[in-house]
Amino acid sequence: MTAVETAPQRRESTSGARHDQRRGRRRRRWSWESWVIALGMVLLVLYCLAPFYWMFVSSLKGPGEITSNGLWPEEVSLVNYRGVLGGANDFGYAVRNSLIIAGSTTVVTMAIAVFSGYALARLRFRGRDLVLGLILACSMFPGVAIVTPLYQLFSGWGWIDEYQAMVVPNISFALPLAIFILTTFFREMPWELEEAARVDGCGTLRAFSRVVLPLATPGLATTALLVFLAAWNEYLISSVVSITLASNPVTVALAKFAGDSEFQQPFGSQMAAGVIVTLPLIVLVLVFQRRIVEGLSAGGFR
Secondary structure (H helix, E strand, O other): OHHHHHHHHHHHHHHHHHHHHHHHHHHHHOOHHHHHHHHHHHHHHHHHHHHHHHHHHHHOOOOOOOOOOOOOOOOOOOHHHHHHHHOOOOHHHHHHHHHHHHHHHHHHHHHHHHHHHHHHHHOOOOOHHHHHHHHHHHHHOOHHHHHHHHHHHHHHHOOOOOOHHHHHHHHHHHHHHHHHHHHHHHHOOOHHHHHHHHHOOOOHHHHHHHHHHHHOHHHHHHHHHHHHHHHHHOOHHHHHHOOOOOOOOHHHHHHOOOOOOOOOOOHHHHHHHHHHHHHHHHHHHHHOHHHHHHHHHHOOOO
């Protein structure tokens, strides 16, 4: 009889303990540490987005309102965008040049980095880590230290104001990081799948293309996007070797931007041009954010 009477009490005590645990978890979940972390994340997001927001708002202000400090224009105007896209600046040529330069840099860099990263991750030889360290050391040289030698070298080759004068330095800057990311990403991959493909009759190249590359898609997408962004945003070398409109990328074109007419202060037009240049990058990151997170978490930044 006692056992029968104590059974409901046990159930009640168990359910009460579970309820207390849930309440404790909720309290711990929203402790002051959680609020501090949430506040820090909000401040970080605002800090990162505030410059782009101000640039976007300034691009919507007319000439008479461009110097105001309002958080939103009193009258939304698209005159700055019409000046950029339809004025005498030929801004479309700069966008075309940047697409060619960044696209060529990404293709060549990825073609080299994929095979280099695979070799450094798969092959075992003496001094492998030293080779990877030397590759990373090549990216430690500041760009300002090699501007003058590059200009003299490209002048002798007749490369000034040509695409290759910007593509080649961009490759040299992006290649060490790309090789490092892909090397550490390939090291995390299960090599048993490649060995199973070889047992089934696939050769080395076929196993690499049919098994390794599909599994490495997140790392490849992440690395390619990082290389493209770096080449798209490069300014220092381009400002020296790119002289005319025929090869000016968007970064140089923005620095030389003169507005819709020569008598106009170009602040609003520069903000509009900056929005046009930045918006495709934001779209790319939003579209491939899942691949980026997968590549960074599974690859070189684990």
